[in-house]
Amino acid sequence: MSAEPVFCVSIHDVSVPTWRACEQLMSRLPILQQLPLTLLLVPNWHGQARCGSADAQRFNKAISAMQARGHELCLHGYTHRDELPA
Numbered sequence: 838m839s840a841e842p843v844f845c846v847s848i849h850d851v852s853v854p855t856w857r858a859c860e861q862l863m864s865r866l867p868i869l870q871q872l873p874l875t876l877l878l879v880p881n882w883h884g885q886a887r888c889g890s891a892d893a894q895r896f897n898k899a900i901s902a903m904q905a906r907g908h909e910l911c912l913h914g915y916t917h918r919d920e921l922p923a
Contacts, residue, residue: 845875874903884916
């Protein structure tokens with residue numbers, strides 16, 4: 838283990854419908870381009886999967902490129918919905 842401080846940056850709810858907002862966040866915080874990120878992916882965010890759409894294809898390409906650059910991909914839930922009663 839390293840004796841140096843460790844810093845983790847995670848971006849939650851990364852999905853096809855939220856990808857533009859995620860891109861904007863990353864572009865507005867230049868420090869994020871110098872750090873490895875953990876992207877918390879939600880494949881069918883609130884039931885809005887857009888499999889096969891141009892947006893989904895662009896998203897898949899972008900996520901693959903981020904992984905190739907060393908960023909970590911984690912499943913944050915399939916739909917991100919809790920449909921059980923409170």
